[in-house]
Amino acid sequence: MVRFPRLAAVVPVLTALVLVGCASEDGGVQSQKLATIKGRGTVVCGVDGKLTGFSFVAPDGSYSGLDVDVCKAVAAALFGDPAKVDYRDLNSSERFAALASGEVDLLSRNTTLTLSRDASGGNGLSFAPTTFYDGQGVMVPAASGIKGLKDLAGKPICVESGTTTELNLADRMREINAAYTPLKFQTADQTYSAYLQGRCVAVTSDRSQLAAKRTGFPTPAAHTLLPEVLSKEPLTPATVNADPGWADAVRWTIYALMQAEELGITQANVAAKVVEAKANPNLADLRRFLGVEGDFGNQLGLPPDFVVKAITAVGNYGEVFERNVGNGSKLKLERGLNRQWKEGGLIYSPPFR
Amino acid sequence: MGPSLRPAATTPWWRNRRVVPFAVQAAAGLVVLVVVAFLLGNLVRNLTAAGLLLSWSWLDNPAGFDLAESSIPFSASQPYWLALLAGLVNTLKVVVVGLVGATLLGTAVGSAAFSSNGLLKRLARSYVELVRNIPLLLQLVFWYFVVFLALPNGVNAIQLPGLVLAKSGLYLGWFGEGWQWQLPQLTDGVWQAPLRLSVEFGALLTGLVVYTAAFIAEVVRGGIAAVPQGQWEAARSLGFSPLVTLRRIVMPQALRVIVPGLNSQYISLAKNSSLAVACGYTDLYSVAETTLNQTGRAVEVVVLLLGSYLVIDLLISALMNGLNAAVQLKER
Numbered sequence: 280m281v282r283f284p285r286l287a288a289v290v291p292v293l294t295a296l297v298l299v300g301c302a303s304e305d306g307g308v309q310s311q312k313l314a315t316i317k318g319r320g321t322v323v324c325g326v327d328g329k330l331t332g333f334s335f336v337a338p339d340g341s342y343s344g345l346d347v348d349v350c351k352a353v354a355a356a357l358f359g360d361p362a363k364v365d366y367r368d369l370n371s372s373e374r375f376a377a378l379a380s381g382e383v384d385l386l387s388r389n390t391t392l393t394l395s396r397d398a399s400g401g402n403g404l405s406f407a408p409t410t411f412y413d414g415q416g417v418m419v420p421a422a423s424g425i426k427g428l429k430d431l432a433g434k435p436i437c438v439e440s441g442t443t444t445e446l447n448l449a450d451r452m453r454e455i456n457a458a459y460t461p462l463k464f465q466t467a468d469q470t471y472s473a474y475l476q477g478r479c480v481a482v483t484s485d486r487s488q489l490a491a492k493r494t495g496f497p498t499p500a501a502h503t504l505l506p507e508v509l510s511k512e513p514l515t516p517a518t519v520n521a522d523p524g525w526a527d528a529v530r531w532t533i534y535a536l537m538q539a540e541e542l543g544i545t546q547a548n549v550a551a552k553v554v555e556a557k558a559n560p561n562l563a564d565l566r567r568f569l570g571v572e573g574d575f576g577n578q579l580g581l582p583p584d585f586v587v588k589a590i591t592a593v594g595n596y597g598e599v600f601e602r603n604v605g606n607g608s609k610l611k612l613e614r615g616l617n618r619q620w621k622e623g624g625l626i627y628s629p630p631f632r
Numbered sequence: 633m634g635p636s637l638r639p640a641a642t643t644p645w646w647r648n649r650r651v652v653p654f655a656v657q658a659a660a661g662l663v664v665l666v667v668v669a670f671l672l673g674n675l676v677r678n679l680t681a682a683g684l685l686l687s688w689s690w691l692d693n694p695a696g697f698d699l700a701e702s703s704i705p706f707s708a709s710q711p712y713w714l715a716l717l718a719g720l721v722n723t724l725k726v727v728v729v730g731l732v733g734a735t736l737l738g739t740a741v742g743s744a745a746f747s748s749n750g751l752l753k754r755l756a757r758s759y760v761e762l763v764r765n766i767p768l769l770l771q772l773v774f775w776y777f778v779v780f781l782a783l784p785n786g787v788n789a790i791q792l793p794g795l796v797l798a799k800s801g802l803y804l805g806w807f808g809e810g811w812q813w814q815l816p817q818l819t820d821g822v823w824q825a826p827l828r829l830s831v832e833f834g835a836l837l838t839g840l841v842v843y844t845a846a847f848i849a850e851v852v853r854g855g856i857a858a859v860p861q862g863q864w865e866a867a868r869s870l871g872f873s874p875l876v877t878l879r880r881i882v883m884p885q886a887l888r889v890i891v892p893g894l895n896s897q898y899i900s901l902a903k904n905s906s907l908a909v910a911c912g913y914t915d916l917y918s919v920a921e922t923t924l925n926q927t928g929r930a931v932e933v934v935v936l937l938l939g940s941y942l943v944i945d946l947l948i949s950a951l952m953n954g955l956n957a958a959v960q961l962k963e964r
Binding site for chain 1: 696697698699700701708709781782785799800832909910912914918921922924925927928930
């Protein structure tokens with residue numbers, strides 16, 4: 280790197296100062312990103328912004344949704360305040376560039392975990408635990424008489440460009456040997472407008488997204504989802520590969536929400552649980568989890584009680600799910616694969632130990 | 633060199649007219665080289681640090697996605713380079729047809745400004761002012777979502793002589809097997825025709841033609857206005873009709889002014905065709921975007937895009953420069 284001489288002298292000193300600062304605060308976690316975020320005082324979170332249930336902007340400018348709650352939980356874990364988040368609306372084509380360039384710290388935008396997105400030779404992302412196990416679906420007008428993928432042969436299908444959806448559609452249609460016309464649009468708005476205007480006989484995306492978008496249609500009941508599930512779509516928050524310290528902090532904040540549900544800790548009773556843990560030295564597991572004893576927070580570069588702060592802010596995973604996409608929402612999605620592992624689902628937190 | 637200059641031997645080099653301009657140019661050239669070398673070096677260093685050195689081998693991997701329309705045979709199992717080529721062909725298709733359309737419409741509107749018919753004159757002016765003051769992206773969205781997607785389907789489709797406009801596509805009469813002229817036909821509620829264009833192509837083409845024609849009209853109007861009034865009067869006194877005067881006397885002279893101005897409008901049209909994403913047309917940019925998202929090869933894909941649009945525009949420029957040389961006044 281070519282630098283001006285004076286700058287060259289200053290940079291190592293500054294770097295040393297930043298690193299020293301980190302080391303004294305965080306007990307040895309050397310994460311440039313964590314230091315930057317703490318210095319800035321907010322987490323910059325990349326979200327969709329237009330997807331009911333996952334990330335949606337209310338008329339007053341406030342964000343809500345499952346993806347948004349992940350951002351809030353991380354901000355709460357870091358700063359004790361779920362409002363310390365700057366949201367950036369990203370479309371599916373922009374999202375990886377925004378993350379790679381450091382414009383956003385955390386991408387929580389219904390993004391499917393795949394090999395090529397994870398690999399250093401591909402997009403080079405570092406994925407957190409999956410927050411929503413989804414599958415790709417196809418929506419058609421109820422009156423169209425289309426019952427399955429085979430009926431779509433030779434027909435135009437609307438799809439958002441730059442998504443895994445686009446590839447899965449190509450693969451499935453090739454398997455059943457059906458030609459079709461993929462009409463690609465850059466944004467979800469354009470995709471669904473073209474579908475609603477009747478340019479395509481079907482629109483394909485994650486089943487949760489289709490259900491979410493349908494709630495905004497003029498007559499939601501006039502559209503049905505085909506029974507076929509075209510793919511596995513584990514929707515997962517992501518950070519950049521280059522900063523494992525920051526990735527760990529995000530990963531374990533999300534695990535904390537899942538573990539809390541398993542332990543029966545909710546937004547309502549978390550304060551009482553802390554009191555209980557402090558009073559009873561025999562509850563070692565609970566004491567460690569809530570940061571009453573041990574140094575889990577310190578190991579991650581987070582405050583000792585980051586778990587308590589995250590749960591106080593958004594509740595446990597089950598509460599986040601029900602409030603945003605489950606029975607407490609317009610979407611009314613089943614828990615399905617997103618149940619706790621003890622109930623036959625895939626939500627499973629490794630031990631806090 | 634004027635005779636007032638002193639002999640070169642006694643001139644100090646910093647005042648020597650042979651040395652100074654050369655030195656200034658060399659210094660300017662050096663600055664440009666250093667800046668470019670720094671930027672390139674920086675790119676290579678950072679890409680190396682991120683483990684993403686330029687590589688082109690992915691171009692041979694199967695694309696895995698289908699294209700909505702392609703003038704060359706393409707399927708998902710074929711490589712990325714073929715997908716990008718299909719996108720390039722689609723871009724060229726809309727650019728070439730667009731150039732012809734915009735030139736015809738622009739010339740007509742530009743000439744109409746000199747019509748003796750007041751209504752026609754006003755219409756032409758209003759069209760130019762309306763169209764060139766609205767962003768092209770908005771116009772494309774309008775043409776696609778408001779006009780073309782509102783077309784009816786099946787029996788209700790708009791039927792013109794030799795042309796059917798439906799939401800499922802634009803169907804044109806054309807020569808079918810054995811050079812038999814065939815008209816679009818409705819069979820089982822589906823239109824069939826030897827030549828079918830997608831509504832995405834239709835919307836993009838209409839948007840580009842209508843927009844660029846407004847600018848071309850101004851160039852043409854300026855060119856015609858540059859021909860002295862006496863030429864019109866002389867032609868009229870010789871008994872030429874206004875149309876013949878325009879074609880035989882005014883236009884050949886006006887072309888000398890028009891052609892250089894047309895060049896930049898043509899280049900704009902080629903570049904603006906990349907706004908095709910707004911109306912779902914499968915152009916080079918749209919294919920490149922999908923490719924970028926699936927391979928993560930941002931720098932390579934952007935380099936390919938830059939190169940392609942540069943070559944298209946340089947080609948247009950070269951052709952127009954040739955035309956310019958042909959219409960200029962020949963001094964013998």
